[in-house]
Amino acid sequence: MKPQLICLIVSLTLLAAITACGGGDSSDNDDYFETSGFKDCDNLSLMTTSPISFNDLIAIRPLGTLNPPDHTQPTRHTYWYAGDPGNPPTSEELAEVVSPGDIRLFEISETTYSNRSYESDYTMHFFICNQVSGYFNHLSELDSDFASQIGDFSQGSCDSYSTSSETVSNCTLQIELDIPAATPIGIVSYFGTLDFGMDDSRVTNTMASTERFEFIKHAVCPMNYFVGSEKEALLNITGEYDGSVQRIIEPRCGKVDFDIEGTASGAWV
Numbered sequence: 001m002k003p004q005l006i007c008l009i010v011s012l013t014l015l016a017a018i019t020a021c022g023g024g025d026s027s028d029n030d031d032y033f034e035t036s037g038f039k040d041c042d043n044l045s046l047m048t049t050s051p052i053s054f055n056d057l058i059a060i061r062p063l064g065t066l067n068p069p070d071h072t073q074p075t076r077h078t079y080w081y082a083g084d085p086g087n088p089p090t091s092e093e094l095a096e097v098v099s100p101g102d103i104r105l106f107e108i109s110e111t112t113y114s115n116r117s118y119e120s121d122y123t124m125h126f127f128i129c130n131q132v133s134g135y136f137n138h139l140s141e142l143d144s145d146f147a148s149q150i151g152d153f154s155q156g157s158c159d160s161y162s163t164s165s166e167t168v169s170n171c172t173l174q175i176e177l178d179i180p181a182a183t184p185i186g187i188v189s190y191f192g193t194l195d196f197g198m199d200d201s202r203v204t205n206t207m208a209s210t211e212r213f214e215f216i217k218h219a220v221c222p223m224n225y226f227v228g229s230e231k232e233a234l235l236n237i238t239g240e241y242d243g244s245v246q247r248i249i250e251p252r253c254g255k256v257d258f259d260i261e262g263t264a265s266g267a268w269v
Contacts, residue, residue, distance in 0.1 A: 083192020
């Protein structure tokens with residue numbers, strides 16, 4: 001076989017893998033699964049309420065989306081769109097985020113910026129049951145009632161750094177707070193988006209090198225964990241960010257494990 005043809009085949013294989021995946025946050029929740037002390041998971045129907053109302057929700061991008069420069073490996077979370085990132089909604093138009101089910105909050109972080117159009121950014125980690133955890137990333141505000149139960153972020157673990165243009169500060173609180181389904185949590189990001197990721201310790205994704213991709217070992221798609229009617233409605237708007245293209249191939253929810261052992265297909269580092 002000619003070298004040029006070999007190169008073309010490898011390039012196309014890599015392109016197919018890359019266009020189906022993206023990068024992700026590095027977190028390993030095995031310790032949390034072992035110590036959560038929450039309710040056991042009976043089945044996959046663990047959540048009852050879309051975290052963003054269908055009146056506001058435009059589309060969801062599936063698991064494994066490529067989104068460089070930040071995400072150049074399989075993205076371990078889904079993207080929920082309640083606005084056009086290219087034309088962000090006004091602060092009055094930002095959609096509310098609610099608890100998707102009966103959850104237990106165990107960690108929440110506040111990041112503040114000294115020189116951006118938005119001043120704060122919140123991330124929260126929670127259990128849905130003992131074996132399943134989830135997180136929301138990029139909340140622009142917290143609901144006032146919810147915030148009153150969190151307390152003072154400055155009492156948590158805090159650090160900061162400065163660049164030539166700004167100072168970024170972060171405080172993280174460890175907390176145990178049970179939150180009923182549909183409880184108001186906060187507001188989507190200033191761009192009208194929300195990251196929603198989940199891990200299930202009962203699921204182990206298949207990679208050629210698990211050690212390199214520990215952060216996606218248990219990553220699963222949130223939509224698959226909603227009750228039947230809610231799950232189907234969410235999958236029906238999964239695809240392109242603006243709702244123009246619906247994902248119809250299986251798994252409709254996406255995936256993060258694209259490696260085919262013994263080939264050049266998969267996630268490269």
